[in-house]
Amino acid sequence: MDDIVCLKNVWVEIDGKTILQDHTLNIRQNDFLGIIGPNGGGKTTFLKVILGLIKPSHGNITVFGNSPQKSRPFIGYVPQLSNFDHEFPINVWEVVLMGRLSKRPIFQRYQHEDESLAEEALKKVEIWNLRDRQIGRLSGGERQRVFIARALISHPKLLLLDEPTASVDSKMKTKIYELLSELKKELTIILVTHDVGVISSHVDKIACLNCRIFYHDSKEITPETLEAVYHCPVDLLAHGIPHRILKTHEDGDNCSC
Amino acid sequence: MLDALQYQFMQNAFWAAILASISCGIIGTYVVVKRITFISGGIAHASFGGIGLGYFLQINPLYCLIPFSLLSAVGIGFISKKIKVAEDTTIGIFWSVGMAIGVIFIGLTPGYTPDLFAYLFGNILMVSQIDLVLMIFLNILIIVSVKALFKEFLAMTFDEEYATVSGLNVNAFYIFLLCLIAFTVVILIRIVGIILVIALLTIPAAIARQYTINLFKMMLLSICICLFITLAGLWLSYLFDIASGSTIILLAGTIFSISCGIKLLTKKLIS
Numbered sequence: 001m002d003d004i005v006c007l008k009n010v011w012v013e014i015d016g017k018t019i020l021q022d023h024t025l026n027i028r029q030n031d032f033l034g035i036i037g038p039n040g041g042g043k044t045t046f047l048k049v050i051l052g053l054i055k056p057s058h059g060n061i062t063v064f065g066n067s068p069q070k071s072r073p074f075i076g077y078v079p080q081l082s083n084f085d086h087e088f089p090i091n092v093w094e095v096v097l098m099g100r101l102s103k104r105p106i107f108q109r110y111q112h113e114d115e116s117l118a119e120e121a122l123k124k125v126e127i128w129n130l131r132d133r134q135i136g137r138l139s140g141g142e143r144q145r146v147f148i149a150r151a152l153i154s155h156p157k158l159l160l161l162d163e164p165t166a167s168v169d170s171k172m173k174t175k176i177y178e179l180l181s182e183l184k185k186e187l188t189i190i191l192v193t194h195d196v197g198v199i200s201s202h203v204d205k206i207a208c209l210n211c212r213i214f215y216h217d218s219k220e221i222t223p224e225t226l227e228a229v230y231h232c233p234v235d236l237l238a239h240g241i242p243h244r245i246l247k248t249h250e251d252g253d254n255c256s257c
Numbered sequence: 258m259l260d261a262l263q264y265q266f267m268q269n270a271f272w273a274a275i276l277a278s279i280s281c282g283i284i285g286t287y288v289v290v291k292r293i294t295f296i297s298g299g300i301a302h303a304s305f306g307g308i309g310l311g312y313f314l315q316i317n318p319l320y321c322l323i324p325f326s327l328l329s330a331v332g333i334g335f336i337s338k339k340i341k342v343a344e345d346t347t348i349g350i351f352w353s354v355g356m357a358i359g360v361i362f363i364g365l366t367p368g369y370t371p372d373l374f375a376y377l378f379g380n381i382l383m384v385s386q387i388d389l390v391l392m393i394f395l396n397i398l399i400i401v402s403v404k405a406l407f408k409e410f411l412a413m414t415f416d417e418e419y420a421t422v423s424g425l426n427v428n429a430f431y432i433f434l435l436c437l438i439a440f441t442v443v444i445l446i447r448i449v450g451i452i453l454v455i456a457l458l459t460i461p462a463a464i465a466r467q468y469t470i471n472l473f474k475m476m477l478l479s480i481c482i483c484l485f486i487t488l489a490g491l492w493l494s495y496l497f498d499i500a501s502g503s504t505i506i507l508l509a510g511t512i513f514s515i516s517c518g519i520k521l522l523t524k525k526l527i528s
C-alpha cells in the first residue's frame with residue numbers, strides 16, 4: 001500500500017459555498033507535504049476532510065485504503081485551534097497522555113509505557129518543567145508544544161499539523177522542524193504553514209491551496225501557480241533560491257473561489 | 258442528633274445522605290466541567306412526567322421515574338447531537354413537556370396524591386429501605402462506569418474534537434454520561450426534590466473546583482463537601498423543624514458564597 005491518502009474529485013460545500021473544489025490527489029508513504037495558501041483558503045478544512053470530521057459533498061476519500069473514520073487510530077493531529085475550556089481542571093501531563101487514548105481500550109488505564117512516552121515527548125519539546133501546570137495557564141507557544149507532544153506520542157503513521165509553529169519562538173521552531181525531518185523517515189506528514197522559508201528547507205512536496213488545489217507531486221511551484229493561488233504578491237523561497245514575485249494584482253479580487 | 262439516630266427514618270436519612278453524596282460528587286463534577294447544568298435540570302424536570310404516571314398507575318412513582326429520566330436524557334442528547342437542534346431549545350422543550358405530562362397525569366389521578374410535595378422539594382426523612390437499595394444499586398453502576406471509562410470521559414469532556422480524532426464515539430459517550438446524570442437525578446430527587454436537584458448537583462462540585470485542578474481530586478472533594486452539606490442540612494432541619502431539602506440547598510448556597518469570598522480575599526491579598 002503505497003498511497004496513504006487518496007482523494008478523488010472531492011468537493012466540500014458548506015451552506016452552499018464551495019470551500020474545496022474538485023480535489024484529486026494521492027499522498028504517498030513517507031511524503032512530507034507542505035500546504036500553503038491564503039487565510040480562508042481551505043487548508044484546515046482539507047485536513048478535517050482527511051480526519052473525517054468534515055464529509056465531502058461529492059467525491060471519494062480513502063485513508064490507508066479505508067474510510068477516514070476507520071483510519072483515525074493511525075492519524076496524529078495538531079489542530080490550529082482547540083476550542084477547549086481554559087478553566088478545565090486538567091494539567092499538561094494529562095493532556096499529553098491523551099495522545100495514547102486510541103492505543104488503550106476502554107476499561108484500561110494508561111500504562112507505564114504511555115507515561116514514559118509522554119515524558120520523552122515533553123522533554124523533546126522542552127516543557128517537562130511545566131507538566132503540572134493547568135492547561136489554561138500556559139502561553140500560546142507553550143500550549144502549541146503540548147499539542148505537538150500529544151500528537152507525537154500516539155505514534156501515528158500519518159501526522160497532520162495545522163500551523164504547528166504559529167506561535168512558537170524561532171529556536172523551538174527550528175527544533176520542531178528538525179524533529180519532523182527525523183520523523184519523516186518513518187511516517188507521512190502533512191504540514192500546513194504560512195512559513196515559506198520552512199517549506200523550502202524541510203518539505204519534500206508542496207501543494208498550494210485556495211479552494212482549488214495545485215499539486216504536482218514535486219517541490220516545483222511556478223510563480224504562475226502562486227499567482228493563481230494568492231492573487232497577490234508573494235515572497236517565495238523555493239529550492240532554497242529566493243524568487244521574488246512582485247507583480248501586483250490589478251483589482252481587489254479577494255482570495256476566494 | 259445522635260439520639261435521633263435511634264429512629265429508623267433518621268438512620269435511613271443518614272445513609273441516604275452518604276449515598277447521594279457519592280453520586281452527586283462524581284457526576285456533579287462532570288456536570289460542572291462540561292457546563293451542562295441546565296441539561297441536568299431538563300432531565301430532572303422532564304422526569305416529573307414519570308412521577309405523574311406513577312401516581313396515575315397507582316405504583317411507586319420511583320419505578321416510572323427511572324425510565325422517564327433515562328428517556329429524557331437520551332432524548333435531549335440525541336436531538337441536540339444528531340438533529341442539530343440548539344441544545345438550550347431541546348432542554349426547554351423537554352423541561353416543560355415533561356412537567357406538563359406530570360401535571361396532566363396527576364390531575365387524572367382520582368383522589369389524593371400523597372408525598373407529591375416531597376418529590377418536588379425533597380424530604381430526606383422519608384427515604385425508605387427500598388429507596389436505599391435502589392440508591393446503592395445506582396451508585397454501584399455510576400462508580401463502575403466512571404472507573405471503567407475515566408480516560409474516555411476525561412477526553413470527551415475536555416476536547417470533543419480531539420476525542421473524536423482519537424477514534425472515540427463522542428456522541429455515544431456523551432449520551433451515556435447524560436444517562437448517568439439521569440441516575441444521579443433519581444437518587445437526588447429523594448433528598449432535595451426535582452426543583453432543587455440542579456443546585457445540589459452543581460454547588461459542591463463548583464466549590465471543589467476552586468481548590469483543585471485535577472478531575473479525580475475534584476470528585477473526592479465534592480463528595481466530602483456534599484456529605485457535609487447534606488448531613489449538616491439534615492441536622493439543622495431537624496433542629497429547627499424546617500424543610501430538609503431547602504435547608505440543604507440554602508446551606509450549600511451559603512458555603513458557596515463563603516468559598517467565593519475566601520477566593521476573592523486571597524486573590525486580593527496576593528496581588
Ligand SMILES: Nc1ncnc2c1ncn2[C@@H]1O[C@H](COP(=O)(O)OP(=O)(O)OP(=O)(O)O)[C@@H](O)[C@H]1O
Nearest residue numbers: 014015019037038039040041042043044045046080
Ligand atoms: N464551520 C464553518 N461553516 C461555514 N464556513 C466555514 C466553516 N469553517 C470554515 N468555513 C469557511 O471555509 C473557508 C476555509 O476555511 P479554513 O479554516 O479551511 O481556512 P484555512 O485555509 O485554514 O485558513 P487559515 O489560514 O486562516 O487557517 C473559509 O472561507 C471559511 O470562512
Ligand SMILES: [Mg+2]
Nearest residue numbers: 043044080162
Ligand atoms: Mg486554518
